[in-house]
Amino acid sequence: KAGVTQTPRYLIKTRGQQVTLSCSPISGHRSVSWYQQTPGQGLQFLFEYFSETQRNKGNFPGRFSGRQFSNSRSEMNVSTLELGDSALYLCASSLAGNNEQFFGPGTRLTVL
Amino acid sequence: KQEVTQIPAALSVPEGENLVLNCSFTDSAIYNLQWFRQDPGKGLTSLLLIQSSQREQTSGRLNASLDKSSGRSTLYIAASQPGDSATYLCAHRRSYNTDKLIFGTGTRLQVFP
Numbered sequence: 001k002a003g004v005t006q007t008p009r010y011l012i013k014t015r016g017q018q019v020t021l022s023c024s025p026i027s028g029h030r031s032v033s034w035y036q037q038t039p040g041q042g043l044q045f046l047f048e049y050f051s052e053t054q055r056n057k058g059n060f061p062g063r064f065s066g067r068q069f070s071n072s073r074s075e076m077n078v079s080t081l082e083l084g085d086s087a088l089y090l091c092a093s094s095l096a097g098n099n100e101q102f103f104g105p106g107t108r109l110t111v112l
Numbered sequence: 113k114q115e116v117t118q119i120p121a122a123l124s125v126p127e128g129e130n131l132v133l134n135c136s137f138t139d140s141a142i143y144n145l146q147w148f149r150q151d152p153g154k155g156l157t158s159l160l161l162i163q164s165s166q167r168e169q170t171s172g173r174l175n176a177s178l179d180k181s182s183g184r185s186t187l188y189i190a191a192s193q194p195g196d197s198a199t200y201l202c203a204h205r206r207s208y209n210t211d212k213l214i215f216g217t218g219t220r221l222q223v224f225p
Contacts, residue, residue, distance in 0.1 A: 033212065092211070
């Protein structure tokens with residue numbers, strides 16, 4: 001059974017650009033969550049989706065957005081990139097309910 | 113603000129030792145708690161999931177306990193090996209209708225031969 005996949009794995013952008021990251025959950029999983037990980041702030045919740053609906057959103061500016069498709073795949077978008085957006089972006093999926101969550105390998109974003 | 117603290121922040125031990133990693137949380141609403149390991153630059157690997165109605169879970173050399181009344185969870189690693197070297201993170205969910213995890217600060221473990 002394939003795990004959570006994230007593309008691309010590495011990304012280098014310059015300030016002001018925008019970026020789209022993709023996450024494919026484990027087959028059958030309908031819940032997808034996104035996290036940002038930085039050395040200073042640790043793991044911070046961005047948002048979660050269930051059946052194409054955003055259920056919860058973290059405390060991030062509106063430049064961060066996401067969506068989920070009917071096949072449960074999810075994308076997140078960051079517009080007008082800032083240096084502080086450099087981070088490892090992690091995606092997790094689960095069957096929802098009280099189930100275990102599984103994480104992908106992450107996308108390493110570097111903003112120059 | 114819900115806070116999750118992990119002690120110690122870093123730990124370096126010789127191979128073969130039994131270890132206890134601690135996770136303390138201020139949030140009284142615990143739906144379940146999950147322990148993860150993270151290798152440098154990689155994603156998170158799930159180790160154990162404890163539901164709020166459970167007191168402990170075991171998988172191989174790992175045992176995790178949950179005490180909601182005291183706001184603590186511990187991860188016990190028996191007979192540590194160099195391959196156990198990683199950062200260990202605890203995280204909890206507050207309710208059934210969200211998958212949002214609130215993460216701890218992590219414990220960086222190094223096991224040397």
